[in-house]
Amino acid sequence: MKGPDANDVAEWRFSGSKDRQTTYANWDLAPGPGIDGVLVKQITNVLTDDGTLTEIYRQDWKLDNLPVEQVFQKIISPGGISAWHAHRKATDRLFCGYGRIKVVLYDARRQSPTVGQLSVHRLALERPALLVVPPGVWHGVQAVSDTPAIVVNAVDIAYSYEDPDHWRLPSDAAEIPFRFTHRN
Numbered sequence: 001m002k003g004p005d006a007n008d009v010a011e012w013r014f015s016g017s018k019d020r021q022t023t024y025a026n027w028d029l030a031p032g033p034g035i036d037g038v039l040v041k042q043i044t045n046v047l048t049d050d051g052t053l054t055e056i057y058r059q060d061w062k063l064d065n066l067p068v069e070q071v072f073q074k075i076i077s078p079g080g081i082s083a084w085h086a087h088r089k090a091t092d093r094l095f096c097g098y099g100r101i102k103v104v105l106y107d108a109r110r111q112s113p114t115v116g117q118l119s120v121h122r123l124a125l126e127r128p129a130l131l132v133v134p135p136g137v138w139h140g141v142q143a144v145s146d147t148p149a150i151v152v153n154a155v156d157i158a159y160s161y162e163d164p165d166h167w168r169l170p171s172d173a174a175e176i177p178f179r180f181t182h183r184n
């Protein structure tokens, strides 16, 4: 008969949480619990003699059937937190052109099959990707690089100066079960 196995988690005084699969063998990201309507398009850059070329958005990727009415960039200082934001009508398409960002999403849409779901995405210069965030999904962005991070947003509805489609909550809002870690 076998005695107690010290490597058996049942024998541990506490076991913590076990990692889920996060990548496949080809390093594609294994999607975690997703939010309905949120899409991630991994992009491969093209090496050139003088650097790299990276596409950001193409309609023929068929991520959505929406137009691109405006493209703007936001520069976030190292450790800076831009949270929380939501739009009633506009879809954000977020891309990190420089540095590294953590994007946290929270589904607060009452009718959504994933209401209450939280998801965390990492976008970076080293690993280009486009993140599509539908209206009604709260999003917060933190620059987690030691450099400023450039966030490019290709939106389907251009920003209205007179009547911004922009709702906000403070970054420590009780309504959203996520706390960004502040860096000094």
Ligand SMILES: Cc1cn([C@H]2C[C@H](O)[C@@H](COP(=O)(O)OP(=O)(O)O[C@H]3O[C@H](C)C(=O)[C@H](O)[C@H]3O)O2)c(=O)[nH]c1=O
Pocket (backbone or CB within 6 Å): 072, 074, 082, 085, 092, 139, 141, 151, 159, 166
């Ligand atoms: C979007 C936009 C804004 N503005 C003005 C309005 C404000 O006076 C200032 C900053 O804009 P906003 O307050 O919208 O910036 P953030 O709060 O950093 O939010 C932006 O960056 C985060 C990460 C998001 O996810 C938002 O969708 C995006 O709007 O620029 C303009 O003049 N034109 C524009 O197109």
